[in-house]
Amino acid sequence: MTRTWPWRPFLAPTIAAIVYGASLFVPGLWEAVLGALFPDEVRVLYHAPMPLLVWQTLLIVAASSALSIGIGMGLGVFVTRPFGADFFDVVTDLSNLGQTFPPIAVFTLAVPLLGFGFRPTVFALTIYGVLPVLHNTIAGIGSVPPAIVESARGMGFTPGQTLRKVELPLASAVIIAGIRVSVVINVSTSTIGAIAGAGGLGAPIISGLANSDPAVTLQGALLTTALALILDGYLGAVQHVAEGRSAQLDAA
Amino acid sequence: MISFEHVTKRYEVAERPAVDDLTIDVPDAMVTILIGPSGSGKSTTMRMVNRLIEPTSGVVRLGGADVRDLDVEDLRRGIGYAIQGVGLFPHWTVHENVGVVPWLLKWPQPKIDARVRDLLDLVGLEPDVYDGKYPDELSGGEAQRVGVARALAADPPVLLMDEPFGAVDPLTRDRLQAEFTKIQQALRKTVVFVTHDIDEALKLGDRIAIMREGRLVQFDKPECVIAYPADDFVSDFVGSERALKRLSLARVAGVASETATNDWAASVPRSATLREALARILETGEREIGVSDESGNIIGSVGLEDVFAHFERPVE
Numbered sequence: 134m135t136r137t138w139p140w141r142p143f144l145a146p147t148i149a150a151i152v153y154g155a156s157l158f159v160p161g162l163w164e165a166v167l168g169a170l171f172p173d174e175v176r177v178l179y180h181a182p183m184p185l186l187v188w189q190t191l192l193i194v195a196a197s198s199a200l201s202i203g204i205g206m207g208l209g210v211f212v213t214r215p216f217g218a219d220f221f222d223v224v225t226d227l228s229n230l231g232q233t234f235p236p237i238a239v240f241t242l243a244v245p246l247l248g249f250g251f252r253p254t255v256f257a258l259t260i261y262g263v264l265p266v267l268h269n270t271i272a273g274i275g276s277v278p279p280a281i282v283e284s285a286r287g288m289g290f291t292p293g294q295t296l297r298k299v300e301l302p303l304a305s306a307v308i309i310a311g312i313r314v315s316v317v318i319n320v321s322t323s324t325i326g327a328i329a330g331a332g333g334l335g336a337p338i339i340s341g342l343a344n345s346d347p348a349v350t351l352q353g354a355l356l357t358t359a360l361a362l363i364l365d366g367y368l369g370a371v372q373h374v375a376e377g378r379s380a381q382l383d384a385a
Numbered sequence: 386m387i388s389f390e391h392v393t394k395r396y397e398v399a400e401r402p403a404v405d406d407l408t409i410d411v412p413d414a415m416v417t418i419l420i421g422p423s424g425s426g427k428s429t430t431m432r433m434v435n436r437l438i439e440p441t442s443g444v445v446r447l448g449g450a451d452v453r454d455l456d457v458e459d460l461r462r463g464i465g466y467a468i469q470g471v472g473l474f475p476h477w478t479v480h481e482n483v484g485v486v487p488w489l490l491k492w493p494q495p496k497i498d499a500r501v502r503d504l505l506d507l508v509g510l511e512p513d514v515y516d517g518k519y520p521d522e523l524s525g526g527e528a529q530r531v532g533v534a535r536a537l538a539a540d541p542p543v544l545l546m547d548e549p550f551g552a553v554d555p556l557t558r559d560r561l562q563a564e565f566t567k568i569q570q571a572l573r574k575t576v577v578f579v580t581h582d583i584d585e586a587l588k589l590g591d592r593i594a595i596m597r598e599g600r601l602v603q604f605d606k607p608e609c610v611i612a613y614p615a616d617d618f619v620s621d622f623v624g625s626e627r628a629l630k631r632l633s634l635a636r637v638a639g640v641a642s643e644t645a646t647n648d649w650a651a652s653v654p655r656s657a658t659l660r661e662a663l664a665r666i667l668e669t670g671e672r673e674i675g676v677s678d679e680s681g682n683i684i685g686s687v688g689l690e691d692v693f694a695h696f697e698r699p700v701e
Binding site: 280285286287288289290294298299302 | 435437460461466468469472473476489
């Protein structure tokens with residue numbers, strides 16, 4: 134725990150984020166690029182400002198990822214405790230089911246319940262994001278050697294201390310890998326939220342589709358993909374750092 | 386300090402109890418070895434002391450109190466615990482690993498720091514070198530030493546050790562055993578030590594409890610286990626070289642006779658075992674050799690007759 138936090142893995146995603154952010158504010162840049170790719174198109178850009186679309190997407194992703202992580206880790210911890218072991222099979226089955234249910238159907242069914250816009254989108258994305266987090270939380274905690282947990286108990290750790298100080302830190306690399314998958318899925322699936330009127334980077338994609346403006350669709354798709362890659366890069370860096378720590382597992 | 390009163394541990398799936406009506410008084414300030422083949426219930430027995438396993442019936446007492454009446458975390462923090470494969474926390478430094486029980490007991494940090502350094506010294510690890518290392522940077526032997534230091538950290542009167550030297554090469558194991566004996570002579574803890582290695586048991590134990598299929602077969606001093614095995618199982622378990630093992634447990638000092646002459650072709654120190662003396666006798670071809678004190682002066686002799694006589698004397 135006294136090892137210094139390595140900054141190097143975070144360098145590349147940070148540079149990418151700066152370039153990404155700056156490109157949103159340079160007037161005419163996107164218009165020029167898309168105009169060159171689609172010289173025959175009259176309309177190449179979505180009407181709403183790009184920083185607003187990115188901001189809306191980030192809000193949706195942040196809310197749904199936070200919920201996915203909270204629910205996924207919470208359930209994962211619960212079913213690996215002695216008092217939750219009975220629910221292990223039910224929880225994993227339900228979460229697998231959630232993953233196979235078509236996202237567009239979830240939106241459609243959620244709208245009458247939650248109204249249009251932000252809330253049904255976050256709801257649907259949360260359901261999608263839970264499985265990777267849950268799965269990896271269970272796998273990560275399961276990979277902690279029993280001798281280490283046993284010695285923690287034997288020395289007088291409370292169950293809570295064993296979880297917080299031993300199990301979760303040693304499972305962290307695997308759990309973060311799950312969070313990474315969950316967030317990337319969230320970013321790309323969030324574009325469907327535009328159907329429910331949530332705005333964000335899905336709006337240009339849907340608008341381009343509806344009005345036969347391929348340049349507008351491409352604008353939304355490029356911005357979404359780049360955002361997903363940047364977040365993936367950051368979480369990959371965090372995972373790398375966590376792996377460096379739990380690599381020590383093999384030797385112990 | 387520790388006593389088992391008709392303790393039985395039964396698992397639903399098993400046809401016979403893991404531990405079957407065990408009654409034993411573990412003597413204070415001594416090393417009591419629990420030994421037996423796998424499935425004999427020795428580890429289960431040990432884990433009932435710190436309630437990692439709860440008995441189905443019977444009472445385990447620590448200092449007179451039923452362990453079930455004590456707060457489970459307080460109980461465990463008051464008992465040193467070292468296990469096979471060490472169980473060091475791979476994400477913590479040696480310092481943090483050794484200081485973990487004092488940390489749980491909320492000692493002030495400077496006191497923990499000082500204690501960790503003392504303990505690393507005690508187990509033969511240079512504090513400045515090892516303090517900040519991680520378990521993956523330690524050899525097997527070093528990790529075992531850290532494990533022992535961690536068990537001793539809060540100076541508990543009782544130590545539970547489950548094959549603590551199980552995972553190292555024989556040479557390192559010999560050294561760790563010798564150092565453990567030295568530490569134990571200084572600290573005089575009440576130690577319950579689980580092993581399946583009879584040589585380790587004979588070397589380290591003040592008392593040996595031999596278990597088989599959950600039952601206590603014999604509970605005795607090492608010398609008595611060798612000289613008077615309770616049944617064929619014990620005698621098989623002790624092995625084919627019982628006579629030599631018995632010689633390993635006796636010191637030359639106890640059998641040497643004073644002699645008029647000091648002129649011997651060879652000699653052994655009086656702290657040597659009879660087994661070492663016999664080896665020396667066989668090597669030199671002499672029937673009798675000298676015995677020297679710590680400064681090398683000949684103070685008596687030991688011969689083949691003394692070795693035979695040792696076997697004729699009853700062990701008490």
